[in-house]
Amino acid sequence: MPCEHPLAKVTVSIVSHGHGGMVAALVDQLRACPNVGEVIVTLNVPETLRPPEDALVRVIDNERPKGFGANHNAAFRLCREAFFCVLNPDIELRDDPFPLLLRALEDHAVALSAPLIVAPDGTVEDSIRCFPTLISLARKAFDGPDGRYFVEPGAPVFNPDWVAGMFMLFASSAYSRLGGFDERYFLYYEDVDICRRVWRSGLKVVACPSVSAIHDARRDSHRSLRHLRWHLTSMARFFLWRRH
Numbered sequence: 001m002p003c004e005h006p007l008a009k010v011t012v013s014i015v016s017h018g019h020g021g022m023v024a025a026l027v028d029q030l031r032a033c034p035n036v037g038e039v040i041v042t043l044n045v046p047e048t049l050r051p052p053e054d055a056l057v058r059v060i061d062n063e064r065p066k067g068f069g070a071n072h073n074a075a076f077r078l079c080r081e082a083f084f085c086v087l088n089p090d091i092e093l094r095d096d097p098f099p100l101l102l103r104a105l106e107d108h109a110v111a112l113s114a115p116l117i118v119a120p121d122g123t124v125e126d127s128i129r130c131f132p133t134l135i136s137l138a139r140k141a142f143d144g145p146d147g148r149y150f151v152e153p154g155a156p157v158f159n160p161d162w163v164a165g166m167f168m169l170f171a172s173s174a175y176s177r178l179g180g181f182d183e184r185y186f187l188y189y190e191d192v193d194i195c196r197r198v199w200r201s202g203l204k205v206v207a208c209p210s211v212s213a214i215h216d217a218r219r220d221s222h223r224s225l226r227h228l229r230w231h232l233t234s235m236a237r238f239f240l241w242r243r244h
Contacts, residue, residue, distance in 0.1 A: 008102045009037035010083040010169070013075035015068065016041060019089035020049030022216075026089060027051055035083075035098040040075040068165065069181025069190045076172075076180055084175050088166035092120075092214040101169045104157055104206040111174035111203035112195075114163035116153055116212040124151060125215055127164035128207045131196065155209040162195030163205060167213050174203055185237060 012030055016023045023041055030036045031054070041051045042060040051057050058078065066074070072086050083102065097115045104113035117127035126148040149160055168191065178197050181190045195205050 008035055008083060008098075009081040010035050010085050010098060010102075011038045011040060011075075011079040011081040011172075012036055012085045012087050013040050013072050013079075014042070014087050014089050015044055015071045015075075016047065016051075016089050017044050018047055020047050020051075022089045023051050024049070026087070026091060026093070027054070027057060029093040031056060033093070033096045033098050035096075035102060037081045038079075040078055042071045042075060044071060067183060067186035067190075068188075069183045069185055073180040073183060076175060079172055082172055084170045084172045086165055086168040086170070088215065090216040091167055092216070094214065095211070097167075097208075097211040097213055098169070100208055100211045104208055105169065105171050107204075107206075108171075109202075109204050110171070110206050111178070111198045111201075112163070112168050112170045113206040113208055114168055116151060116207070116209040117164065117166060117215045118153070118212050120214055120216060124153070125164075127166065127215070128160045129162055129164075131161040132192065149207075151207070151209045153209055153212060157206055157208050157210070159204050160207045161199070161205070162192050163207055165191030166215055174198070177201065189237070 014023060014026065027039055027041070030039055036056070039051075039057045040060065041057060042062060043050070044062050044065045046061075051059055060074065062071075076084055083105065101113045101115060104110055114127070117125040119125055126146055128149045128151060129147045130149070132147060149158075178194060178201065180194075182193050185193060198205055
């Protein structure tokens, strides 16, 4: 995994909900990425299988579960690197994605960059999308378009509306300027909201389809009533707050 930006360092934030084995594997993959200067693993629930002991790894044990945004914001307060990466525990890295993602952030007008996300079978996931509207959601409910950009692996970098929170690489200065994730969202739509605020602040979102990461997707909102409730609540908040 060659590195083209040896001086640029990244703090990676991972939140585990009992993902011990996945986190351990992901930390091993991150060790092979020279740009990674620190990995902060937040254990949102008690786990018997803990992350590997390593000088690269810092572990936060939550006394009580927190939401997606609150966990990553807490990790960011410990970040001392110039770049901050939000990474899901169920992501797998086959190659080092950071050099090209960091290159996109050399443009100071860019707040965050993201790779293409693919399923284990190589299918491109819907992680790069247009902002949702009430009309687009109604169309999606009736098996219409879901708002994704149709992107082929290796396509040129471009500026989408938003990218999914399973893998977001921020310039730390931009994350700080934005105030991080809005913690009023407990789960879901934090990524849509922060990308909307990126654009409103005069900064940009960049997608880099020439690099990819594998996501073992678990659509909990499709199977769990609690997750579905969180999803619908966050969706309502996004549209209600948008009017102000």
